[in-house]
Amino acid sequence: MSEFLQFLINGLAVGSMYALIALGYTMVYGIIQLINFAHGEFMMMGAFVGAFTLNRLQGTPLAVALVISMLAAGLLAVLVELVAYRPLRRQPKIFVLTAAIAVSVLLQNLGRIVFGSSAVSFPAQFPQGSIGLESLGVWVEYSQLFVLGLSLVLMAALWLIVHKTKIGAAMRATSQDIDAARLMGINTNLVISFTFFIGASLAGAVGVFYGMQYSVDPLMGVQPGLAAFVAAVLGGIGSLPGAMIGGLLIGIIENLVAGYLSSTYQGAITFVLLILVLSIKPTGLLGRMAPVKV
């Protein structure tokens, strides 16, 4: 039982990061029906900016580094949309999807040129250690607690933006009917830029969370990016609660598989899940049966 609980806690910690990345996938899909395959790279860029800020500008508080990373990842995404996606918006969807794959490879290699291909570590931020829950026999690391807590804060902030602000109303309108949104006087180009910014800034935050626990390298965005993509599909692409639930589920399932079977299958299970979801319930857990738009 305590073993199971431990896997569950580890899964939640990783899953909350997948959830944050998945939110970006699902937001962008919701608004322009694009699977932005470069999304994992925004996380990588956030991680490198975080590493740079913390290593080179010593004494920078983690909170400041986190904000800088989020801004950097967000602005990069705005630039990518402007340069690579927007000119293709009126073309068939496959064009912009291909562009997204190209941007992904481009950013990976740009990362290699700018930051070098060797792994970089964050300076130690926390007193290493964990909190033991003796009665249950499980351990929660400080960093896990930090990641879980901040993830919840970020998700709550996102919920507030989407449901309680004017730009959030514009986002929801744009995702349901872009022409009708324009006829309301909404500058939908701005809304699309803002959506990319918010989605990528969440990925940038995850980059910092990763950096705190693992090392940082130009290809680090690939695996979490794919896992989060599957999470978004599992939850129902276009659905924000779906992305959160999907992310947590993938994190937990990965950890259960690694714990009870073998960590060899940890990566494979994600794709088994993708195949299962697509063949059994392609709209995902919370997705709607909308053939074109979500």
Place this chain on the structure above:
Amino acid sequence: MTMLDVQDIHVHYGAIHALKGVSLKVEAGTIVTLIGANGAGKSTTLRALSGLLPLSTGAIDFIGQSIGGRPVHKIVRDGLCHCPEGRKVFPQLTVKANLELGAYIRHDKTGIKSDLEQIYQLFPRLKERLSQAAGTLSGGEQQMLAIGRSLMGRPRLLMLDEPSLGIAPLLVQEIFRTIKKINAEQKMTILLVEQNAHMALKIADHGYVLETGKVVLSGKASDLAADPRIKAAYLGH
């Protein structure tokens, strides 16, 4: 005062020449209707006026300002509001949220509130369904919502595209009565696109007849309604 002056506009969909020189005028305070068969270019005209479709050539003056080529969201802010064909309500948002989005360009909270009340008076059915998702409304109710949503932006000129399309006949009557009421009570200038020429000519002051992308006939609505050519082609006599 001429509120809208459209001069010889051409629009292409790829290789298709959809509008071949449409000119029309809308005087302040009037209802002008654009009638014609399916595919004549009525909706295309409205989409060009609101900026959803780019003009190939031609000019559009709205309240003395050239708006041809301006982005859609700015044209809305200029006061030209387009209530699109097929209603286009936001299906997953509540009726209230849809109405509030209509007032997206406004910042006067008290004005928005009193306008909401006015919409509820105009369309009591909407008030009963405020917290319902717009997608669950009937076609007629969605049309009311779409008109109400457009009014929430306090436009100078309201363009309605086929408000009778796919709606129960009883509701069609009600919607046309309301359109006339909006014009009479709020002094709203209206450009109405309709396939139902009979109803449209009844409430309009002036009419234009569109055929394959061109204006083939125009005049006072009452004259058009009496014109034997119109009767034969559009009024089913």
